[in-house]
Amino acid sequence: MPDDARHELPEGGKARRVYLLLRDAIASGAHGPGALLPGEHAMTDTYQVSRVTVRRALDALERDGLIDRRAGSGTRVLAAPATAAMSADMSTLIPQLVSMGQHSARLLSFSYDTPPDRIAREMGIAPGARVQMAVRVRLVDGAPFSHLTTFVPEDIAANYSEADLAGTPLYQLLERSGVVVAAAHQSVSATLAGPEVADALGVATGTALMSLNRIVRDDDQRVVEYLSALYRPDRFKLEMSLSRVGKGSARHWEPVVGDRGAEGAP
Amino acid sequence: MPDDARHELPEGGKARRVYLLLRDAIASGAHGPGALLPGEHAMTDTYQVSRVTVRRALDALERDGLIDRRAGSGTRVLAAPATAAMSADMSTLIPQLVSMGQHSARLLSFSYDTPPDRIAREMGIAPGARVQMAVRVRLVDGAPFSHLTTFVPEDIAANYSEADLAGTPLYQLLERSGVVVAAAHQSVSATLAGPEVADALGVATGTALMSLNRIVRDDDQRVVEYLSALYRPDRFKLEMSLSRVGKGSARHWEPVVGDRGAEGAP
Numbered sequence: 001m002p003d004d005a006r007h008e009l010p011e012g013g014k015a016r017r018v019y020l021l022l023r024d025a026i027a028s029g030a031h032g033p034g035a036l037l038p039g040e041h042a043m044t045d046t047y048q049v050s051r052v053t054v055r056r057a058l059d060a061l062e063r064d065g066l067i068d069r070r071a072g073s074g075t076r077v078l079a080a081p082a083t084a085a086m087s088a089d090m091s092t093l094i095p096q097l098v099s100m101g102q103h104s105a106r107l108l109s110f111s112y113d114t115p116p117d118r119i120a121r122e123m124g125i126a127p128g129a130r131v132q133m134a135v136r137v138r139l140v141d142g143a144p145f146s147h148l149t150t151f152v153p154e155d156i157a158a159n160y161s162e163a164d165l166a167g168t169p170l171y172q173l174l175e176r177s178g179v180v181v182a183a184a185h186q187s188v189s190a191t192l193a194g195p196e197v198a199d200a201l202g203v204a205t206g207t208a209l210m211s212l213n214r215i216v217r218d219d220d221q222r223v224v225e226y227l228s229a230l231y232r233p234d235r236f237k238l239e240m241s242l243s244r245v246g247k248g249s250a251r252h253w254e255p256v257v258g259d260r261g262a263e264g265a266p
Numbered sequence: 267m268p269d270d271a272r273h274e275l276p277e278g279g280k281a282r283r284v285y286l287l288l289r290d291a292i293a294s295g296a297h298g299p300g301a302l303l304p305g306e307h308a309m310t311d312t313y314q315v316s317r318v319t320v321r322r323a324l325d326a327l328e329r330d331g332l333i334d335r336r337a338g339s340g341t342r343v344l345a346a347p348a349t350a351a352m353s354a355d356m357s358t359l360i361p362q363l364v365s366m367g368q369h370s371a372r373l374l375s376f377s378y379d380t381p382p383d384r385i386a387r388e389m390g391i392a393p394g395a396r397v398q399m400a401v402r403v404r405l406v407d408g409a410p411f412s413h414l415t416t417f418v419p420e421d422i423a424a425n426y427s428e429a430d431l432a433g434t435p436l437y438q439l440l441e442r443s444g445v446v447v448a449a450a451h452q453s454v455s456a457t458l459a460g461p462e463v464a465d466a467l468g469v470a471t472g473t474a475l476m477s478l479n480r481i482v483r484d485d486d487q488r489v490v491e492y493l494s495a496l497y498r499p500d501r502f503k504l505e506m507s508l509s510r511v512g513k514g515s516a517r518h519w520e521p522v523v524g525d526r527g528a529e530g531a532p
Contacts, residue, residue, distance in 0.1 A: 011314055028457045028477065030460075032383055046462075047471075117300055184507070187504060190457075190474040190497075191296075192286065192474045194290075194296075196312075206283060208474040210455060237455050238455075242449065242452065
């Protein structure tokens with residue numbers, strides 16, 4: 001699954017750390033295509049590492065095809081890491097499957113167990129009550145793009161099997177079993193990829209990921225799903241357009257609502 | 267500025283890496299208060315480091331007051347790192363100053379220069395044209411919470427000074443100088459804190475940050491501001507509520523729009 005040279009640098013080593021920071025800066029556009037990177041000497045200062053370490057990080061970026069190093073004229077960024085960035089309708093954060101190409105999911109685990117305390121609290125379920133826990137990796141065009149951990153109350157989950165979940169979005173399974181999905185609350189943040197998630201998403205441990213937590217309720221306000229999703233930022237962005245409307249002191253921003261025709265599972 | 271024990275662990279070392287990953291997992295709630303952390307032996311496996319390294323990382327977490335280690339009963343999470351998380355109205359992503367307590371900004375740099383190629387392209391300005399570039403850190407209740415880099419076309423920026431920008435939100439300065447702000451496009455992602463940003467935000471290099479890029483246009487569609495903002499995820503989250511409305515195949519999610527009375531600068 002790895003699509004870069006990071007595996008040639010020892011895990012947790014200084015060269016790998018510098019490589020990850022530079023790769024992230026290139027991917028995020030802080031150093032865009034054509035940009036001249038700072039010199040090796042400046043980097044030893046910035047990252048507080050030796051020149052040898054800087055060179056090893058640059059060697060790896062060069063093997064990735066991300067930079068071009070020329071004696072005398074410095075190091076230039078060739079391209080951002082190959083990405084197939086997709087975006088979600090920001091007004092709902094529900095990714096639009098239509099623009100997503102071929103998608104599939106890999107089921108990494110499926111079990112019935114007591115959830116972590118924090119999840120139980122957020123779901124409003126009794127301490128010790130069991131839930132259906134599943135971990136999936138969503139792939140788009142064969143490449144991993146999100147890592148999804150879901151928790152569903154045991155009695156609701158009784159309506160679907162492991163095989164169902166591997167092939168069908170959880171929403172559809174919930175609605176098929178008679179649940180009336182009525183409301184959701186979401187929060188978005190950023191987090192580091194730990195070893196297991198990194199492995200599943202094909203990124204290095206310590207990569208920055210976008211995180212989204214979603215609590216879904218039915219028409220009785222009961223929590224029917226808790227989702228913890230992690231997205232590769234090189235493959236997924238949230239995008240939105242705003243208009244500034246109104247006059248004088250009532251002037252304010254409003255979202256420009258896009259086509260909501262197509263909806264998919266996260 | 268540092269509010270944790272990370273400085274006692276060598277920059278770029280393995281113990282610091284494990285410490286950062288564990289701290290991130292505690293902050294994000296993956297290991298919530300009261301949770302039992304995996305044993306030291308399991309951690310050597312997970313993180314591919316020696317037991318000594320695991321212990322050094324745990325020592326630092328203990329000094330932070332985040333965990334409680336007891337011989338025989340394991341290591342428990344005491345609390346999430348102290349945070350004052352604020353949230354933005356997800357329908358606009360414009361943080362609500364009202365809920366933000368005492369806020370202020372520190373101006374780190376103010377200059378007129380040619381922007382990076384990527385920014386010039388996104389702003390639609392001629393190659394070689396100068397812009398006003400400013401870097402600010404926004405503080406809430408005295409603690410850094412966002413790192414803002416802004417680019418404004420030179421002729422518009424001529425209407426404000428360095429002192430104005432240190433004390434007044436950029437929006438107000440633009441509108442004061444007669445710009446009719448009409449539209450914006452935003453995208454949200456995640457990135458790693460490089461050394462300079464980390465220092466300004468009081469976090470360790472390699473911490474995950476939420477990133478937001480915003481392009482603001484006037485009523486002639488001209489770009490009047492490009493903003494690149496980085497947020498500490500322990501201090502800032504995007505939150506939104508959704509309702510599922512409509513019948514049958516027309517059923518879809520809609521954002522629940524909150525009070526838009528108060529608006530602030532990012």
